[in-house]
Every structure is written in structure tokens, then in C-alpha cells.
Amino acid sequence: MDDSAREFVGTFQKFMQDVINQAAVGQSTRTPLGEKLEAFLGTDAALLPIVTHEFGAHRLVDADLALAELASKGGEPPIGVSGGQQREHSSLSELLFSPFMKFDAGPVDYTSEPDGPDSSRRVISFGVHRLLIDDKPVVVLQRAAKPQVGREHASIEILCADAATSTRLLAEFSRLMLELSVLRGQVLSFTGDQYRNGSAGATFLARPTVTADSVILPPGVLETIVRHVVGIGEQKARLVEAGQHLKRGVLLHGPPGTGKTLTVRHLLARTPGTTAVLLTGTSIQFITQATELARAMQPSIVVLEDVDLVASERGMHGPQPLLFAVLDALDGLDGDANVTFILTTNRVQVLERALAERPGRVDLAVEIPLPDSDARRRLFHRYATGLPLSPDAVDTAADRAVDTTGSFAKELVRRAVLTAAEAERTVTDDDLAAALDELLASSAQLARNLLGGGSESPGGSAGAESSAHGSGGTWTAHVPGPGASFTSGSTIE
Ligand SMILES: Nc1ncnc2c1ncn2[C@@H]1O[C@H](COP(=O)(O)OP(=O)(O)O)[C@@H](O)[C@H]1O
Numbered sequence: 001m002d003d004s005a006r007e008f009v010g011t012f013q014k015f016m017q018d019v020i021n022q023a024a025v026g027q028s029t030r031t032p033l034g035e036k037l038e039a040f041l042g043t044d045a046a047l048l049p050i051v052t053h054e055f056g057a058h059r060l061v062d063a064d065l066a067l068a069e070l071a072s073k074g075g076e077p078p079i080g081v082s083g084g085q086q087r088e089h090s091s092l093s094e095l096l097f098s099p100f101m102k103f104d105a106g107p108v109d110y111t112s113e114p115d116g117p118d119s120s121r122r123v124i125s126f127g128v129h130r131l132l133i134d135d136k137p138v139v140v141l142q143r144a145a146k147p148q149v150g151r152e153h154a155s156i157e158i159l160c161a162d163a164a165t166s167t168r169l170l171a172e173f174s175r176l177m178l179e180l181s182v183l184r185g186q187v188l189s190f191t192g193d194q195y196r197n198g199s200a201g202a203t204f205l206a207r208p209t210v211t212a213d214s215v216i217l218p219p220g221v222l223e224t225i226v227r228h229v230v231g232i233g234e235q236k237a238r239l240v241e242a243g244q245h246l247k248r249g250v251l252l253h254g255p256p257g258t259g260k261t262l263t264v265r266h267l268l269a270r271t272p273g274t275t276a277v278l279l280t281g282t283s284i285q286f287i288t289q290a291t292e293l294a295r296a297m298q299p300s301i302v303v304l305e306d307v308d309l310v311a312s313e314r315g316m317h318g319p320q321p322l323l324f325a326v327l328d329a330l331d332g333l334d335g336d337a338n339v340t341f342i343l344t345t346n347r348v349q350v351l352e353r354a355l356a357e358r359p360g361r362v363d364l365a366v367e368i369p370l371p372d373s374d375a376r377r378r379l380f381h382r383y384a385t386g387l388p389l390s391p392d393a394v395d396t397a398a399d400r401a402v403d404t405t406g407s408f409a410k411e412l413v414r415r416a417v418l419t420a421a422e423a424e425r426t427v428t429d430d431d432l433a434a435a436l437d438e439l440l441a442s443s444a445q446l447a448r449n450l451l452g453g454g455s456e457s458p459g460g461s462a463g464a465e466s467s468a469h470g471s472g473g474t475w476t477a478h479v480p481g482p483g484a485s486f487t488s489g490s491t492i493e
């Protein structure tokens, strides 16, 4: 920009400011929309306070359902607002009173939002409701979140003649949002957009269908976990009567690829109707919102996958590490909340200090160990099911694959099948053996580590393959179990 252009811009800016200041003198200029809504309210809207209530973007469908329910009790149909982009930047009062903009009634804006794993609902993203609450007229502007213009949250803005009515409306609205919530009983993953600080969205996931017999663990391990997570929920009434708390915290730890996530998926399959919120990696920063949701939608499960990954990261709520925020969220819920927290980790030692400093949060810690030779055979047979492989070849492969995991078995079989498919034939015992040779070759060490096999951790040698990967240390004590070692809450003090 040259000097004369710069001077022009400066003059123009000053001119515009003068126009604005001049216009502001005659501020209470009603827009056509303002006139219409005032007619509905039957009073001078310039004097009325506006109550704004914000909520998470993912609750828009619930808000839409709640307002539709309130609207069904009387009032006028919803209207939209004309005036293009400018209305996005304007508050409700600016839509009603503006010296520059002629906001008027227009078509309602809708958006389609998921209300289940395979369905969606048309909801109002920008529209004005004209409701009757206890026969009193109330105007409510419903807005979706719009991060592009800096609106991180969805909101309603309430305008009515008396404060008591807007309080009543807000209470009814919140109650209906919960009662009608489409999130209840669903499996949700919480995702944050790293460019939008603090805003979280919920994605609906289909509930997993993993059966107990497809999770291959040492005897008794899965039953212990299921009993804690599902059993306590089923015996809720009796436990409460006997003064026992319902809230529970479960920690699943063990080498990668051993079936921790699979176990969680089985737990979700076993708890239809339970609201589940899954947080993985950076989305763990939304622990507060997830806990709020879990509290509101009981019975519920909050899954924190691979918590070690964020153990030392700072949360967005303050200087303390995210892991502490997570543990405090566990503690923040009342004991009688029917909420289960499930934490998984590959590196339990990273969490030990934090858990020791915040005792009582986790009342069941279970090691998901490397499979022993028997479990390995069962795993290999499971992943070879339906293939023309001889039982002997499968057993031999399992016996050779010392210190490998379930995910290794699965990948091994896939490779064998792929080799055969490329040669345009069905898979043979030789393909299985060749694929195993390849994966066990020293050059494939990295691949093996990635698949959770060939662990070099202490005790990972063949001689100690029966789950010597315990955490030990100060906060767990192994309760000897058949082929497994797990710990129970009383020892985590
Ligand atoms: N114990 C197991 N029983 C059956 N399949 C397993 C087992 N462990 C791993 N797998 C297979 O490997 C995949 C990856 O395992 P996963 O549960 O994600 O491991 P982790 O969460 O412990 O790292 C599973 O989806 C499953 O197909």
C-alpha cells in the first residue's frame, strides 16, 4: 500500500466510525423482525433482559428435541432471520434493534445432525421459537455452534417479560434435553478439533458385538473384569441398599496387542443401554465434558484408552498434568453414581506414581498378559477358523511364536492368506510356516514389536512367558490366579 492509499484508508475508517457513532445515538431502532417479535410478546422488548444459555455443539439435537417439545404446547411456528452473514455476528438484541440492518423474518435454517450410528435428524441451526410457557409468550433464538465465526458452543437466547418465566423455561429445557437425549444409551467417541480450543463433538459408534469366547485370556481374567463392570451394575439396588458405592474404576494394563481394547469392546457389547464415552489420546482433554455426560446419562461407562500417552501432558484446565485431571474427574463423581471408568495402558509404570498419589480412584487393576502357550494355541486356532489349515500346523506355529500376542496371531494368518491369494490359490500349511519365518526373522523385529510380539521387556523370555510382565511395585500386589495375575482394589492404597 502506498502513502496515499494508506491515507485514504485512514480517512475512510474515521468516516465509518463517525457514521457508527452518529447512528448509535438513535440506538433503539427496531428491525422488522424486532417489530414482529414485539407484537408476539405484547410488550416493549427494548426493556427486557435476554438470558443466554450455551451448551456443547454435540447437544444441538437434544436442544432441538427439547424446544420442539416445548413448542408443541402452544405458541407460533418457528421463524428464521433474513440478513445473511451479518446475523451470525449479531446477538438476539442486535437482531431486534439495529440502526443499520433490516433483519426480518425469513426461512428457518436447518442442518442435518446424526442422532444415532446410522441415522440423522433435521434440526434448526438458526431459528426463532415463539413459545407459550404457562400461557406467557417467550421468544427463544436457537443457534448451532459456528466455529468459523467464533461460536464454539450452541446456544439459546431467551427473551420474555418476566424473569420467573425465563427461569422456568430454562429448567424445563434442561430437563427435557436430558430426558429426550439422543446420546443416552449410545456408544460415543469424543473428538476435539485441535484448531478449536475447548470444543468437543460426539460421534456415534455402532455398539461392538464382541462375544466372550472371542476374547482369549487366561482363565478367570475376563470373568473378573465383567463381574466388576457389569455385575455391580446389575446388583445396583442391593448394593445401594447395603450402603455400598457403585462408581468403579478399572485399569487394564499389559503389553500392546494383548487384547485390552478387545476386552473393552466386549464390555460394551455386554452392556446394551449403557451410555459409553470413549476418549483416546488427545481427546482425553475432554475428560470434564465426558464425565458430565456420564453423570447425566447413567448408567454409563467412560473409557480412557492408552492413558499413558497423555500422562505427562498438561491439560487445558490448568497447570497440572492431564492424568491428574483424569483422576480428579474420577473422584469428582459421587460414589453412588452408576459410572464405570475404564483406563487402558501399555505402560503401567508411567501411571504408578500418579495413581499412588491419588489412591482410591482405581478399584480393580487387571493385567492383560502376553498369552501363555495354551492361550497362544487358542488364539492361533481362532484366527485360522474356516481356513484349510491342519490343526497340527496351527499348533506348531503357535508353539514357535513364543512371546507374541493376539494381534500378532491375527496378522500372521492374514499374511499367509495374502501370500496364497497373490498366487491365486487357497492358503496352505506351508504359507503359514513361511509367513511365520518371515515375521520371526530378526530383520522383522520392528514389525514384530509393532504387532506386540517378540517383546524384549524383562521377563519376556520364553521361560517366563506366563505373564511375568507384572507391574509389581508399591501400589499393586498380585493375587495369584490360575495362569494370570491380577490385583484388586484393596491393595491400591
Ligand atoms: N486376547 C486376545 N484374544 C483374541 N484376540 C486378540 C487378543 N489380543 C489381541 N487380539 C487381536 O488383536 C487385535 C488388537 O488387540 P487390542 O485389543 O487392540 O490390543 P491392545 O488394546 O491390548 O493393544 C484385536 O482386535 C484382536 O483381533
Ligand SMILES: [Mg+2]
Pocket (backbone or CB within 6 Å): 260, 261, 262, 305, 344
Ligand atoms: Mg488398545
